[in-house]
Amino acid sequence: MKKRLLVTGYKGYIGSKLYARLQKDGYSVAGIDLKDGQDILECLPNKRYDTIFHMAAIPRVEYSVNNPYYTLKQNVLVTSKVLEVAAKNGCQRVIFSSSSAVFGNGSGPTSPYGLHKLMSEMEC
Numbered sequence: 306m307k308k309r310l311l312v313t314g315y316k317g318y319i320g321s322k323l324y325a326r327l328q329k330d331g332y333s334v335a336g337i338d339l340k341d342g343q344d345i346l347e348c349l350p351n352k353r354y355d356t357i358f359h360m361a362a363i364p365r366v367e368y369s370v371n372n373p374y375y376t377l378k379q380n381v382l383v384t385s386k387v388l389e390v391a392a393k394n395g396c397q398r399v400i401f402s403s404s405s406a407v408f409g410n411g412s413g414p415t416s417p418y419g420l421h422k423l424m425s426e427m428e429c
Contacts, residue, residue, distance in 0.1 A: 310319070311354045313387060314361030316340040319402060323358055343345040345383045353394040359387050360402045362422070369418035380421035384428060401429045 310327055314320040315336030327334040335350065337343045338361065345361060362380050363369065369376040384401065391399045403426050406419030414420040 308332065308355040308386075309353065309354050310334045310358065311350070311351055312336045312358045312360060313345055313349075313383070314338055314359075316327050317360055317362075317364075320360035321379070323360065332410075339379070346378070346386055348410045349386055349390050351394065352360050353388060353396065354391070357387060357391050357396055357399045358402075362388060364404070365420065366406065366416040369421065373417045376386055376417055379422055380418070381428075384425040388428060399429065401425065402409070 310332050312320050312324045312334060312382070313336075315324040316338040320336070320338070324334060324336050335354075337345055337349065339345075361374045361383060363372075369380075388399060390396075404419065404422045405428060406416060407423040409415035410418050414423050419420055
């Protein structure tokens with residue numbers, strides 16, 4: 306039986322490459338992305354996946370400075386939701402994509418985006 310995989314942010318740079326490779330390798334893979342109008346907080350499939358690749362994020366530092374509430378929601382709360390759904394449905398693993406922004410200038414995050422990624426790392 307094929308492993309069932311989910312890629313969040315499957316239309317982003319990393320997510321799109323991963324999604325295409327998984328399909329090419331013959332996996333049963335689903336994708337969810339804001340670019341399709343799919344807010345993960347509202348429409349994350351309540352299904353069992355063997356692995357969830359959580360690539361979804363609003364990655365722009367300047368945008369996170371100007372829109373801290375929205376980016377907190379999309380970067381931190383979405384991660385919490387992914388982890389909650391994964392645990393509830395017996396997902397074997399969640400693979401999370403973080404960022405070098407968690408290190409900032411060497412002493413920690415210097416932007417909301419970096420802080421959001423660090424918070425998500427801690428929760429994972």
